[in-house]
Amino acid sequence: MKIDGDEVGLGGGEGDGVEVVDTKSVSRVKLDLNIPEWLLVEVLVRLPVKQVFSLKLVCKQWRSVISDPFFIRMYVLRASMSRELPPWTYISYTLHVDGYYIRHSEHPSYELLLDVYSRDFKCPSFYVLPCPHGHYGYTSRYTVLGVSNGLVLYGPLVCCLNYGICNPITRQWMALPPHSCLFNTVRGGLVTKVDNGVLTSYRAVRIEIILKGSSRIRFEVFFSEIGEWKSFTVVTEQVIRINSRRMATILDGILHWVTGKHGIIAYDPYEKPDSLRFIALPGDIDRRCNNAKHHGIPSLCDAHQGRLRYFEMSGFCKRPYGFSSIGIWILNDYSSGEWCLQHRVRAADILYDDVLSGQYLFLQPMSFHPFDSDILYLGYENIIVSYNINSRKLKAHGGELGIELTIGGEQPCWLLAFLFVIPPWPLYLPPLPHPFIPPPPPGAVEALL
Incomplete structure (x- = not known):
């Protein structure tokens, strides 16, 4: 040939x-x-x-x-079997819609994720998601609830009645049928089952967040096999307050949320959608990181290389550095809940680059590097900061394309961001048993004229 x-x-x-x-x-x-x-x-x-x-x-x-x-x-x-690592990026929790594309910012110079990948594994980037033609509205704000195997679960930020699932690489999207439960504050996640590059099924999960806590935790789960939402309520012995500023961590198809006082709750939408499991956090952590004041901002529960890892910045807001120390734990045994301290260092013993040196740092951990267990990413003002466990160094990274990483000039783009790893083969979304076609939004005809 x-x-x-x-x-x-x-x-x-x-x-x-x-x-x-x-x-x-x-x-x-x-x-x-x-x-x-x-x-x-x-x-x-x-x-x-x-x-x-x-x-x-x-x-x-x-x-x-x-x-x-x-x-x-x-x-x-x-x-x-390739030695080349997959490209990856971050997707922000809050997105803007401009025309047919969902943008992290209203800045016109953003490029499509389809064309630009984050090949620099030392500095992640922010890109754009496609907006389904005629779906929901033409000028709106969206929210992302979950990311799994290259698929994104999202919907309108305000009055989020309808959700969609999108593949940003192929720009394929699918509208999910309307759900029935109205939650004031919602978090959730997307869990997929894939067999050799073929999507076999998925679960879209919504969880109600009660800011003051509740002993009744309500879930709503979408089953792709039947194309329907199902509701589940789990009653607990104590009042559970889930950290509202944190997204779910997914490990082996199970969603995990950190609570204020009761460690981690684990929810399996496939095998046990009507129950929860509690996993205690390490005994030597700073409990103030997850109290009602901080909402888990200085801590992070993340899945990395098949295990849960817990990161915290103890002494949050303490001068002169903005924190007193950094600690990292690994859940060695998921069944028994046994944690092991991997790393701890005082703020005074950390190396700071020229941008961060002498600054009062209000850092928020985002995620561990998907392929390098020694690298952690944090958000700070309008930049991303990496921490290297081996060198004990904090390094600032500017925004890609030379623009500020902000959401419409209001909040940093890394706030509640999702790690997005490009899969080796983009998943195809098979049609639902009962396909749902969303009605055109009010004013859609006028918007096209």
Whole structure:
């Protein structure tokens, strides 16, 4: 097979000897209709996923091969053996809509996530989500409830009756049927089951947040297999106050929230949607981090490399640094709830770069680096700060594209952000048993005129 006169080989060397075709000029590809399908698969499986998707437009044969579950399994398997780390970024909890795109900011220079990936693993970036055509409204604010395997669960920030699920890479979206429970404050999550690059099912979860706490914790779960929402209420012996400023942490399909006094609550929407499990936090943490005053802002429960990790900045707001020390614990045994202290350092013993040196730091932990267990990211004013466990250094990172990471000039974009790792193969959202088509929003016709 030749592309613009160049031979595409299957030999070794960088990129396995495959010369990448310019996907903007697919029309220049000279097709050999007699090419064996096995050879076509061997070539396509070595190309970047974005180019593979572009080559669906070449002909029906190529589209059929690329869409075949066998090819997807081959592609995912090969990607899993690659030494190249997947690209990743952050998605903010609060988004703005401008035209057909949801933006982290109203600044016009943001580019699509489809075209720009965070290849610099030392400094994460913020990008844009597609807004479904005619969905909800044309000028609005949105909220993200969960991210899983490259899919995003989101809906309007105000009067959030309808939710949608979107794949930012392929720009495919699907409206979920309206739910029935009205919660004043909502958190949630998205849990997916994937088999060799194919989405088999998912659960969209909503949890009611009572700021003063409650002994009745209400959930609403969307079951993709039947296309319906189901309601569950879990009654506890004590009043539980979930940290409202923190998103759910997902590990092995189970959602985790940190509470004010009762450690971590774990919720399994697949196996036990009508019950909760309590996991005690380490005994030597600073309990003030999760009290009603701080709402968990100086602490973080995160899933990393198959285990839960807990991070805290003890002595939050204490001068002169803004905190007194940093501590990191790992949940060694999930069944028994056994924690192990991994790292602790005083604020005075930390190295600060030129931007942070001498500053009173109001830091909020965001997440651990998805692939480097020694790196943690925190938000500070309009920048992102990384902390290296080995070097004990805090380093400031500016915003990508040279613009401030703010939400419409109001709040920092990293506030309640979600870590978004690009999967090796973008998941396709299969149609629901009873597809829901949302009605056009009021004023939509006028907005188009």
